[in-house]
Amino acid sequence: MATGEDFLALLQAVGASGPDVPKPTPVEKFLATHPATVAFVTAPKPVAVSYGTQPFFGVNAFKFTNAQGTAKFGRYRIVPEGGPTYVSDEEATHRPPNALADNLRASLEKGPVKFHLLVQVAAADDPTTDATKIWPDSRPTVELGEIAVTKALDTEKVENELLYMPTNLTSGIDASDDPLINSCTEAYAESFGRRTAK
Structure with missing residues (x-):
């Protein structure tokens, strides 16, 4: 994460996601707009x-x-x-x-x-x-x-x-x-x- 605000947004997206949440989930939406985060979590x-x-x-x-x-x-x-x-x-x-x-x-x-x-x-x-x-x-x-x-x-x-x-x-x-x-x-x-x- 480049900023504290981005990290907070990621945590909120993870917390709002889950197996019963419709696709795309909040965390999937977040990752779609944050390629650096995707690179980190998939490395x-x-x-x-x-x-x-x-x-x-x-x-x-x-x-x-x-x-x-x-x-x-x-x-x-x-x-x-x-x-x-x-x-x-x-x-x-x-x-x-x-x-x-x-x-x-x-x-x-x-x-x-x-x-x-x-x-x-x-x-x-x-x-x-x-x-x-x-x-x-x-x-x-x-x-x-x-x-x-x-x-x-x-x-x-x-x-x-x-x-x-x-x-x-x-x-x-x-x-x-x-x-x-x-x-x-x-x-x-x-x-x-x-x-x-x-």
């Missing part, structure tokens, strides 16, 4: 062995400025140190619902699970305000550091304590004009408020 999505073998791709662009004042736009990538590994489609259909987390915990018993923190650097003509536009893999990446997961925390406790804010950025990194960044910030703040109000 192959392999299932990782665990959260520790799953690469993560940031879809929003941020502006990175070095000490000399040179600025470049980029998108985050978090790549498993050993590379991504997936299960077969057949195995994926028979796995327990918590397999991703359970397999990560099993790996942590042997030591830290590590990832490379990368930034894919945009070319001058790459769009930075539309998360649905994928930049070519030929764009260079810069490694910013390493992420090491050392232990698994109690999920429910963490969910009630942590608040991720995409606009809470460190010096030298600024948000782009991608409208999803502010939409996500507002949505996450609302979610956190509802969770902690229980």
Whole structure:
């Protein structure tokens, strides 16, 4: 989705659709006018062995400025140190619902699970305000550091304590004009408020 409004419209269309709804359903009508969404929902999505073998791709662009004042736009990538590994489609259909987390915990018993923190650097003509536009893999990446997961925390406790804010950025990194960044910030703040109000 390119905007928060589009994402809301998709959720409303899904909620209004179902087996008894006349064709074309609201979600079918939505998809007919949103080709980027169709491309996403129909693209192959392999299932990782665990959260520790799953690469993560940031879809929003941020502006990175070095000490000399040179600025470049980029998108985050978090790549498993050993590379991504997936299960077969057949195995994926028979796995327990918590397999991703359970397999990560099993790996942590042997030591830290590590990832490379990368930034894919945009070319001058790459769009930075539309998360649905994928930049070519030929764009260079810069490694910013390493992420090491050392232990698994109690999920429910963490969910009630942590608040991720995409606009809470460190010096030298600024948000782009991608409208999803502010939409996500507002949505996450609302979610956190509802969770902690229980």
